[in-house]
Each structure stands twice: as C-alpha cells, then as structure tokens.
Amino acid sequence: MGHIRFDHRAVVAAAKAERGTWVLAGVYPTSMSGKAAVLRIALARRMPSYEPAGTFEAYHAPHEDGGTAVWTRYVAGLPAVEPRPSSKTYRVCDRGTGRGYEGVRIVTVTVAPECPRCGGPRGEARPHRFSEDGAWYIVDKWSNGCGHTDSYDAVLAEYRKLVAQLEEAEQRDAARAVKAGPAQAGEYTAAVLLLNTAAAETRGLLARHGAQYLDMRGETEAARRIQEELKRRSGAMSARQAATFLVELAAARQACDRCENGRVNYQAEDGEFVSLRCPTCRRDVVPNA
Ligand SMILES: [Zn+2]
Ligand SMILES: [Zn+2]
Known part of the structure; x- marks a missing residue:
C-alpha cells in the first residue's frame, strides 16, 4: 500500500x-x-x-x-481530561450457548476499552434493572460514540478469550517457575513449589483452590495468608498469582525492621502498652494475655 x-x-x-x-x-x-x-x-x-x-x-x-x-x-487547557481507561468492565447477561431457554446469569466482564470494529472508545456503563422469571437483575448498558453496538454475546466471547489467554500464559509461567527450581521464599519455599506445580498442571487454577490444597498439605499458615489476600483483592487471584504473592510476602518479612517477630509494640498516649500484628510481616500472632 x-x-x-x-x-x-x-x-x-x-x-x-x-x-x-x-x-x-x-x-x-x-x-x-x-x-x-x-x-x-x-x-x-x-x-x-x-x-x-x-x-x-x-x-x-x-x-x-x-x-x-x-x-x-x-486535551489542551483545564480541567484535565479523564485518562483513557486500560479496560472496561460491564455486567452482562449470559443466556448460555444452548438452543433452549437456559435462564439468565449476570457475568461481570473486563474487556478492551475500544470498539473491536473501529477502535473507538467504548461507552460508559449505565445500570439497567430488569425482571425475568420473577427475579430482578441489574446489568449494564452502554452506547459507543462510534455508533457500533456491542452485543452481550460478543462481549462475553471477547472476555472468555482474554481469560483463556491469561490462563494459558499463567500455566506456562508456573511451569517455568517449577523448572527453575524452588524459589527463595523463606518459610514459604515449600508452599510456593506446591502452588506452582499445581498451577502448571491445572490451567486456570484459582488461588482459592490453591489455598485449600496447601491447607491439606499442611501449609496452613501460607493458606491463611492467601485467604487474607484474597479478601483484600475481593476474590480475584489465581494460584500462580498466589505463589508470587507468597514470594513477595517472604521478601517483605525478611526486610521488615518495624516489628519484633511479627509484633509492633508501643506505648500509647494513655500509657497503655499496645501490641499489634505487623502489617508488613502479616504473621499469625497470639494476642497477649
Ligand atoms: Zn466502533
Ligand atoms: Zn514486621
């Protein structure tokens, strides 16, 4: 051309x-x-x-x-314009792939911020409430400035493709980590190896399942730390990410100089002695009697 x-x-x-x-x-x-x-x-x-x-x-x-x-x-002038998002999140209807009526399931998808047809920015989500079979649901509707319409099915397919690619990449990543040998992860070294091995075997393994597996294998403290982190990330974490998290936590613990064995002790203004769990080390600590 x-x-x-x-x-x-x-x-x-x-x-x-x-x-x-x-x-x-x-x-x-x-x-x-x-x-x-x-x-x-x-x-x-x-x-x-x-x-x-x-x-x-x-x-x-x-x-x-x-x-x-x-x-x-x-973009010249003020006020500053909103930065371009790196992705868009919408709640969409999933009606299954079968021919018959399967009811409706609401799925939250994270997809590209652009229209797949022309590359224009996707529209802002507007909540839309509807009822079906006697139940109420909330989904998102949006219209793209370019005029192209995203169907729920197309957006679901785009999302599933992205998830599959991500899961594949993480599986490869975990296999590579297993091949490289045990990570330097202090007391979590065994747990990290278990997690990576499981994530390399099972594509798409979730951190939640990884934590259960560690718990069964006697790595209870590591399992608790993952469950804690899962709450913090509101549930979105893979087993491979959990392994990385444990390596980082072990490194943070090693470098921590704020506590004594996972406890931060100080005297409060009212003269009371306070002992808190160190937020960097995140060790399990027994409350003082
Ligand atoms: Zn478009
Ligand atoms: Zn600490």
Whole structure:
C-alpha cells in the first residue's frame, strides 16, 4: 500500500470543537505506521495541524478491516481530561450457548476499552434493572460514540478469550517457575513449589483452590495468608498469582525492621502498652494475655 493522505485539518477541527472527545484520525495499513502516527501526533512532528506539541493525545487500536485505527483528542487547557481507561468492565447477561431457554446469569466482564470494529472508545456503563422469571437483575448498558453496538454475546466471547489467554500464559509461567527450581521464599519455599506445580498442571487454577490444597498439605499458615489476600483483592487471584504473592510476602518479612517477630509494640498516649500484628510481616500472632 502506498502513502495515504488523511484530512488531518478536518480531524483537528472536529477534535478542537469537542475538547476531550476522541476523533478517528485515520486507519493505517500496518500497526507500525499506526504507532508512528500516534507518536507524531503527540509531538506534532511532521503534522503541523497538531501543533503545538502536547495539545493532542492519540492511541492506536485494531480496525476490523485489518488496519490500525488511530484516534486522537484535543486535551489542551483545564480541567484535565479523564485518562483513557486500560479496560472496561460491564455486567452482562449470559443466556448460555444452548438452543433452549437456559435462564439468565449476570457475568461481570473486563474487556478492551475500544470498539473491536473501529477502535473507538467504548461507552460508559449505565445500570439497567430488569425482571425475568420473577427475579430482578441489574446489568449494564452502554452506547459507543462510534455508533457500533456491542452485543452481550460478543462481549462475553471477547472476555472468555482474554481469560483463556491469561490462563494459558499463567500455566506456562508456573511451569517455568517449577523448572527453575524452588524459589527463595523463606518459610514459604515449600508452599510456593506446591502452588506452582499445581498451577502448571491445572490451567486456570484459582488461588482459592490453591489455598485449600496447601491447607491439606499442611501449609496452613501460607493458606491463611492467601485467604487474607484474597479478601483484600475481593476474590480475584489465581494460584500462580498466589505463589508470587507468597514470594513477595517472604521478601517483605525478611526486610521488615518495624516489628519484633511479627509484633509492633508501643506505648500509647494513655500509657497503655499496645501490641499489634505487623502489617508488613502479616504473621499469625497470639494476642497477649
Ligand atoms: Zn466502533
Ligand atoms: Zn514486621
């Protein structure tokens, strides 16, 4: 494909008319040319319409015709515009894949922030309440500025593909860790090896199941720390991530100089002696009698 001329003056005029709103600058034949255009827009290099440098932001995303879409927005002035999200989260209806009626299940999906057809930003979620078979449900509805509609089925498929890719990558990661030999994880060394071995065997193994497994194998303290961390992350953690978490916790413990054996002891203003569990070490500590 030869050189493509885009009407950047018109793009800039449209973007300036609606500061903060993304405008399609062009669809480039390759991802390399798209990426180069993103850089040139931000720096206003060989693109005089976008001067002065720094007044426009740009990003690139796949376009359904196989090219790379470049979107830009005018950001000069105040107040600062919202940063572009790295993903979008929506609650959608899952009606199963069978032919018959299977009822409805609400699934929270995290997907790309762009429309898969044109690369334009996906819309903001608006809660929508509905009833079915005598039960009430809340899902999200959104409309994309580009005018393309995301169906719940398409978004679910996109999400499941992302999850499968992530699970595959984590499985490979865990296998690599097992091959590399036991990690330096202090008292968790055995637990980390168990977790990595299990995560390498079972694709998509969750931290919750990893913790149960550790508990059964006598690694009860490690299992409790994972359960604690799971609560903190509101349940979203894989067994592979749990193994990484234990390695980090062991390192933090080793470096901790704030406590004595997992306890922070001090005298409060009223003269009372207080002994708290160290938030860095997170050891189980027996309360003082
Ligand atoms: Zn679109
Ligand atoms: Zn400590």
